[in-house]
Amino acid sequence: MEFTKMHALGNDYIVINEFYGEKVKENDKSEFSRKICRRGFSVGGDGVIFIQKPTSDEYDVRFRIFNSDGSEAEMCGNGIRCFSKYVYERIIKKNPLKVETKGGLRICEMEIENDEVKKVKVFMGTPKFKLKDIPMKIEGYDENDEFIDGELKLKNHYLPKVKLSVVNVGNPHAVIFVEDNNIDLNFVKKYLNVIGKEIENHPVFPERINVHFVEVLNSNEIRIVTWERGAGYTTACGTGTTASVIISHKLGKTKNKVLAHLDGGNLEIEIKNDGVYMIGDAVIVYDAKLINIGW
Numbered sequence: 293m294e295f296t297k298m299h300a301l302g303n304d305y306i307v308i309n310e311f312y313g314e315k316v317k318e319n320d321k322s323e324f325s326r327k328i329c330r331r332g333f334s335v336g337g338d339g340v341i342f343i344q345k346p347t348s349d350e351y352d353v354r355f356r357i358f359n360s361d362g363s364e365a366e367m368c369g370n371g372i373r374c375f376s377k378y379v380y381e382r383i384i385k386k387n388p389l390k391v392e393t394k395g396g397l398r399i400c401e402m403e404i405e406n407d408e409v410k411k412v413k414v415f416m417g418t419p420k421f422k423l424k425d426i427p428m429k430i431e432g433y434d435e436n437d438e439f440i441d442g443e444l445k446l447k448n449h450y451l452p453k454v455k456l457s458v459v460n461v462g463n464p465h466a467v468i469f470v471e472d473n474n475i476d477l478n479f480v481k482k483y484l485n486v487i488g489k490e491i492e493n494h495p496v497f498p499e500r501i502n503v504h505f506v507e508v509l510n511s512n513e514i515r516i517v518t519w520e521r522g523a524g525y526t527t528a529c530g531t532g533t534t535a536s537v538i539i540s541h542k543l544g545k546t547k548n549k550v551l552a553h554l555d556g557g558n559l560e561i562e563i564k565n566d567g568v569y570m571i572g573d574a575v576i577v578y579d580a581k582l583i584n585i586g587w
């Protein structure tokens with residue numbers, strides 16, 4: 293089977309082109325993704341992206357994303373920029389592209405030079421804050437309430453409680469400001485495997501959650517360390533960066549246009565009246581043929 297390895301800010305994906313026909317059976321996609329993402333034993337990656345024909349004329353193309361643990365996510369910000377580059381350069385010369393995702397319609401507008409996609413600006417839709425839309429279930433809150441700057445008790449002894457905010461930008465995110473929790477990003481990095489994992493799997497989040505630790509540098513810049521649902525530590529998360537900027541804007545910490553510094557590089561987010569936009573690049577690393585998926 294042919295595949296392409298791509299990344300955006302070091303968040304790396306195995307891209308499978310199923311536009312002209314299925315390559316991995318629907319029921320096998322989860323296990324296939326878990327196996328092929330295993331670093332050292334197989335190709336290795338944070339997830340797998342499948343390019344498919346859309347299910348209705350409303351869209352040009354369909355985006356599917358599976359995390360490295362085999363779970364299917366609704367959306368992926370870095371992944372959809374990789375996807376757009378692949379689709380424009382190799383399948384459909386259309387700009388902008390109307391993309392069908394499990395998280396809703398995403399419009400991807402490409403900056404092109406000599407037929408090569410240099411940058412992708414993605415319309416990320418409008419955020420949802422109600423607990424029923426995250427989803428989150430916590431005592432004392434109604435399904436129509438928001439959980440902004442709320443407190444969550446944890447079981448680990450490094451951070452026994454945390455102040456966080458939640459938002460759904462197609463997929464669910466918890467945003468934690470280090471300055472509001474008397475911690476810093478060095479502390480976060482040291483205990484991320486414990487703290488990130490506990491919040492991801494906390495019983496208040498029935499579908500688990502992506503977790504982002506944010507340091508506000510000034511009203512136009514933030515720094516983020518991410519723990520992704522289904523993938524663990526990653527060098528960057530596009531939807532997570534979008535979520536972090538939305539929350540920091542909602543709390544009055546930053547303006548509507550922010551440059552986010554991630555371990556894998558920088559990403560621009562802009563909040564406009566009609567929704568939120570993410571701007572960044574994507575890289576094709578190599579094309580290859582799978583001989584042995586591993587186990």
Ligand SMILES: N[C@@H](CCC[C@H](N)C(=O)O)C(=O)O
Pocket residue numbers: 303357359364365366367368369370371463464502520521522523526528529530531532
């Ligand atoms: N890395 C992605 C998000 C991938 C999906 C996520 N782990 C989830 O389960 O929701 C991004 O760049 O947005």
